[in-house]
Amino acid sequence: MCSCNVANVLRSKRMGKTRYFTSSNINLSAEGDCYYLNGEPLEREEKSGKTNYKLSEFKGEVSKAVSKFVDRSFENIIVLIGAGASVVMDDNDSIDGRYGKTVSMIAETVFNQLKSGSYCFQYSKPEKNEINVFPLEKMAVKIGYSDNILDETNNKLDSSFDLEAFLSRLIMHNQFVVEDKEKWEESQSAIFDIIKQETSYGYDKDVFHHAALINILSKKLASESKLSVVTTNYDTLVEDAAESMNYTVFDGFSFSRTPRFDDDMFEWHLSKHVSDVKTRENIYKKNVIDLLKIHGSLTWRMSKSGENVVRLDKHAPGESVMIFPSSDKYMQSYEEPYFELFARFQDLLKRPNTLLVTTGFSFADNHISRMIIQAVSHNPGLSTLITDYSLDSAKPNKNWSELQHMMENANSVAFLRATLNKDLTKYLVGYPEEIS
Structure with a gap:
C-alpha cells in the first residue's frame, strides 16, 4: 500500500518538500520516501x-524534465x-x-596563517623571506570593520565574518594609510596570496566532472558552433579538463x-x-570551446612592459591578474582585460536560440546576476x-528570488537541485x- 496517503500529502504541504526540479509548468519534489509531480504523489x-x-524512478523523472528543457x-x-563548482x-x-x-x-585559513604576525609568500613574492604582517583581528579593529x-x-x-566586506574596507584603508604603510600593504598582499593558494588545486578526473559537462x-x-564556458573561478580546472580530452581552448590569448591577451581570438574557428x-x-x-575567465586567473600576469596581460604557468612568480573579493568587483570589471570579457558574455546572452546553464553560481555577485536577469527579461x-x-x-538573495519570480511568470527559466x-x-x- 502506498505510504503517500492524504495524511502524508497534507503533512508535506505544512512542512514543505525538497524541490529537485522546477519550471513554469513542472515541479518535482520529495519528502522522505514520497515523490511528487506538481504536488501529486508519483x-x-x-x-x-x-x-x-523508488528513488531511481524519481530521479529518472527529474532527468526527463531536464532533457525536455x-x-x-x-x-x-x-x-x-x-x-561552488570546484x-x-x-x-x-x-x-x-x-x-x-x-x-x-578561506577566511579561516587567512585568520590562522596571519595569527602569528608573520607570513611567507608562496605565489606573489616567493623570493621574499618571512615578513611581518598584522593579524586579522588587529586589522579588523583598525579599519573599522569590527571590534571583535x-x-x-x-x-x-x-x-558572521564577511571576507569580501573586510577586504573592501582594507583596500580603502590602505589607499590613505601613512603609518606602517609598508606593513599594511604586505598584510593585504599576504591575504591575496593565501586566496591564490586556496584556489589552486590539481585536476582529478575521478573527482571533478568538468570534462563530462564540457563533453555533454x-x-x-x-x-x-563552440561551447562558451564562462567562469568566475581563478583555478585551472576547465583548462585541465579540456586538455585531458584533447579539446582546443580559445581563452582570449x-x-x-x-600567449598574450587578444580579445579578437574568440572570433576565430579552427577549420x-x-x-x-x-x-x-x-x-x-x-x-x-571558448573560455571566458571574467574574474581573471592564477595563470595571468602583467608583461614586464606592463602593456599586455600574458598567460604563464600558475606557479610563475609575479602578481596574478585577478579580481579579488571586494565591493570594488563591479568597478574592476570595467578595466582591461575584464571589460572585454564581460562585454563578450553580455553579447552571448543576447543571441537568439541560446541555452544558459549555471552551476556553482549563487547569484550573489550583483554585477553578473543583473546582466543575466536583464537578458532573461x-x-x-x-x-x-x-x-x-x-x-x-529562503535563499538570502534578491537576484535568486527575482529569477524565481520570472520563472513563475512563464519565462524560460528552470531550477535543478544538482551539483x-x-x-x-x-x-x-x-x-x-x-541508484545505490
Whole structure:
C-alpha cells in the first residue's frame, strides 16, 4: 500500500518538500520516501495496488524534465561556472578540503596563517623571506570593520565574518594609510596570496566532472558552433579538463610561445578546407570551446612592459591578474582585460536560440546576476537552467528570488537541485536505473 496517503500529502504541504526540479509548468519534489509531480504523489500501478516510486524512478523523472528543457536545437550554449563548482563533498556530505573551498573556509585559513604576525609568500613574492604582517583581528579593529571577529568559545573566526566586506574596507584603508604603510600593504598582499593558494588545486578526473559537462554540452551543438564556458573561478580546472580530452581552448590569448591577451581570438574557428570533384567546403574541428575567465586567473600576469596581460604557468612568480573579493568587483570589471570579457558574455546572452546553464553560481555577485536577469527579461530566445545544491526558497538573495519570480511568470527559466561534481551530468544524460 502506498505510504503517500492524504495524511502524508497534507503533512508535506505544512512542512514543505525538497524541490529537485522546477519550471513554469513542472515541479518535482520529495519528502522522505514520497515523490511528487506538481504536488501529486508519483505512484505506479501494480497487481497489489498503487506503489511509491523508488528513488531511481524519481530521479529518472527529474532527468526527463531536464532533457525536455535542454534537448532542443540550440544554436548557442553557455555554461556559467561559479565557485561552488570546484567544491567536492565527501561520503559524509562534508566539504573535502583538498579541493574547492567556501569563502568562509578561506577566511579561516587567512585568520590562522596571519595569527602569528608573520607570513611567507608562496605565489606573489616567493623570493621574499618571512615578513611581518598584522593579524586579522588587529586589522579588523583598525579599519573599522569590527571590534571583535572571534568566536571566543572556539577561538576561531565568528561565522558572521564577511571576507569580501573586510577586504573592501582594507583596500580603502590602505589607499590613505601613512603609518606602517609598508606593513599594511604586505598584510593585504599576504591575504591575496593565501586566496591564490586556496584556489589552486590539481585536476582529478575521478573527482571533478568538468570534462563530462564540457563533453555533454558540446555534443548538443552543431560542429560550427563552440561551447562558451564562462567562469568566475581563478583555478585551472576547465583548462585541465579540456586538455585531458584533447579539446582546443580559445581563452582570449594568442597561440604564441608567450600567449598574450587578444580579445579578437574568440572570433576565430579552427577549420580545414576539403575539396573533391563535386564540392569544396570547410570542415570545422571538433572539440573546441571558448573560455571566458571574467574574474581573471592564477595563470595571468602583467608583461614586464606592463602593456599586455600574458598567460604563464600558475606557479610563475609575479602578481596574478585577478579580481579579488571586494565591493570594488563591479568597478574592476570595467578595466582591461575584464571589460572585454564581460562585454563578450553580455553579447552571448543576447543571441537568439541560446541555452544558459549555471552551476556553482549563487547569484550573489550583483554585477553578473543583473546582466543575466536583464537578458532573461529582454531576450525571448534565451533559456536558463539554474543548478545549485539547494533550491531553498529562503535563499538570502534578491537576484535568486527575482529569477524565481520570472520563472513563475512563464519565462524560460528552470531550477535543478544538482551539483557539478555529484549528479548534474547524470541528469543531463539520463539517470542510471539503479541508484545505490
